[in-house]
Amino acid sequence: MSKANIMTCDFEIKGKIPKEAFEMFAAAQAKVLGLRGYITQVSEDCFKGQLQGEGRVIEAFKQMILSAAEYVAAVKEFVIKNLKAIDDYTYKTFEVKDKGAK
Template identity: 75%
Template sequence: MATEKKPEIMTCDFEIRGDMPKEAFQLFAIAQAQILGLRGYITQVSGDLYRGTLQGEGKVIEAFKQLIMTAAEFVAALKEFIIKNLKAIQEYTYKTFEIKSN
């Protein structure tokens, strides 16, 4: 009897550049991450730069990126979404997805 392999947990850092309204964008990002079951955080580093960490299945991280990139209310303001340092981890280090203040 074959045992089903659990999907790997991935972690990555991300950067989003764009002139989006801070509160609305962060709440949107949290809602999407929670719907997808991602963990990590987002924080605004400067006026047009957000950084954070995502943890979840690789395909779910990619789905999050696509949701953010195609969100009608932010698509015109969004300049780029970069995923860096993608790697597998043994277990989650975040309990939820949250906003961190800097």
């Protein structure tokens, strides 16, 4: 099998995090790591989204968010849910979605 296993998961980040700066930071980190999916703010203190990529890269993204100096005090929790293998990507890139967007 030449292709690395592609994983998908939902994620949730809780904390008092500044919206625009954090979404841009998360999107930049995801793109650097080669992850696909999205992030959206669902409430004042909660972001949700989906990640697609290699399992170890998803874990690296989580660690990067948790250890980012400018957000380390603001992020209270980072939860990964529904982690499973998929055959192919359903997202072309990683994007920031507005709360109202589907």
